[in-house]
Amino acid sequence: MAVNGARAGRKTGPSIMDVARLAGVSGQTVSRVTNGADSVRPETRDRVLRAMDQLGYSPNHAARALRHGRFGSIGLLAHRFDRTGEAMMTDAVLRAAAVRDLSVTLVSVYAATADGWSPAARRMQHQTVDGLIIIRSEGASTLPLSLPAGMPVAVADSRVRGIYPTVVADEIGAVRAAVDHLLDLGHRTVHHISGPEDSEPARVRRSGWELRLAERGVPIPPVAVGDWTAESGYRAGTILAADPEVTAILCANDETALGVLHALRAAGRHVPNDVSVVGYDGIALSAHSDPPLTTIYQDFTTMGTELVRLVVDQIDSHAYSDAPNVIVPSHLVVRESTAPPKRI
Numbered sequence: 001m002a003v004n005g006a007r008a009g010r011k012t013g014p015s016i017m018d019v020a021r022l023a024g025v026s027g028q029t030v031s032r033v034t035n036g037a038d039s040v041r042p043e044t045r046d047r048v049l050r051a052m053d054q055l056g057y058s059p060n061h062a063a064r065a066l067r068h069g070r071f072g073s074i075g076l077l078a079h080r081f082d083r084t085g086e087a088m089m090t091d092a093v094l095r096a097a098a099v100r101d102l103s104v105t106l107v108s109v110y111a112a113t114a115d116g117w118s119p120a121a122r123r124m125q126h127q128t129v130d131g132l133i134i135i136r137s138e139g140a141s142t143l144p145l146s147l148p149a150g151m152p153v154a155v156a157d158s159r160v161r162g163i164y165p166t167v168v169a170d171e172i173g174a175v176r177a178a179v180d181h182l183l184d185l186g187h188r189t190v191h192h193i194s195g196p197e198d199s200e201p202a203r204v205r206r207s208g209w210e211l212r213l214a215e216r217g218v219p220i221p222p223v224a225v226g227d228w229t230a231e232s233g234y235r236a237g238t239i240l241a242a243d244p245e246v247t248a249i250l251c252a253n254d255e256t257a258l259g260v261l262h263a264l265r266a267a268g269r270h271v272p273n274d275v276s277v278v279g280y281d282g283i284a285l286s287a288h289s290d291p292p293l294t295t296i297y298q299d300f301t302t303m304g305t306e307l308v309r310l311v312v313d314q315i316d317s318h319a320y321s322d323a324p325n326v327i328v329p330s331h332l333v334v335r336e337s338t339a340p341p342k343r344i
Helices: 002-009 016-023 027-034 042-055 060-068 084-099 114-125 171-184 200-216 230-241 254-266 284-288 300-317
Strands: 073-078 103-108 131-135 153-155 166-169 191-194 248-251 276-281 294-297 325-328 331-333
Touching (some): 016 042, 027 042, 084 103, 131 300, 153 300, 166 171, 166 300, 171 200, 171 294, 171 331, 191 200, 191 230, 230 254, 248 254, 254 276, 300 325
Parallel strands (some): 073 103, 073 131, 248 276, 276 294
């Protein structure tokens, strides 16, 4: 009787079957969701997660972590892991996490809006992670993300500076250096092929280009909008190649610049004698283009290391209120794709 009385008086939380009944699914489906399985349909997963939130359900693996320590894992959210910038940042995070003996759970966000980020971030609350890194560059919204309360987080996005800890590159300073390099060579102005209009890095780089041209008192040409791909660089480069007044082009990333080099060559315009071209990112391939590409080098290794450090610092200190902003320097690497303009 004493045993039964003790059991009757013990406060117990909701069970996996409570969640299953509320969500209208099987207990096995709830288990798949809590373990991060990809075999669950998104609408079913969201229904299960809402049921967990409503009941205050904590999966067994989360309870064990609360009792015994950490999972030894962090989550990483990104919109497009296949894009060069996101891929290089992800690789840097994976390497930095491995040094600290941490595993990384990747979650791809398919809609670059607050409605896409928030459910993905909430999903992490029910999985085996101690903290969260977000590579968030697409989408126009500057509103804070709906993140799990108390979740250690670091974000690679300047729009949430002061709200969450952030790590960003010094894009304005790097673009200023690139514009100055081209103008100091003697070019009358600098044309720009940007990234997508809903991209924060593209917006910052474009703003830096416009600001520096205005500060130098030179004409600001219309911007050509690309989509980060070599194909969009080729299309924009074909149009710019037809204008003999175009002698210098700053591209929002190296892949766009490689497309521009192709377009200029196809149009019979020589780089750098006729047109100087500058890229952005400093990918390894940029040193082996024809000609080797002048580019703005982003230190992805340091950015990934800092993102992991900020999350681990919060895990260690249990302090989530501070929102430090780490700015990682970028620098211009001058190669053979830039030179003084021809004198006619």
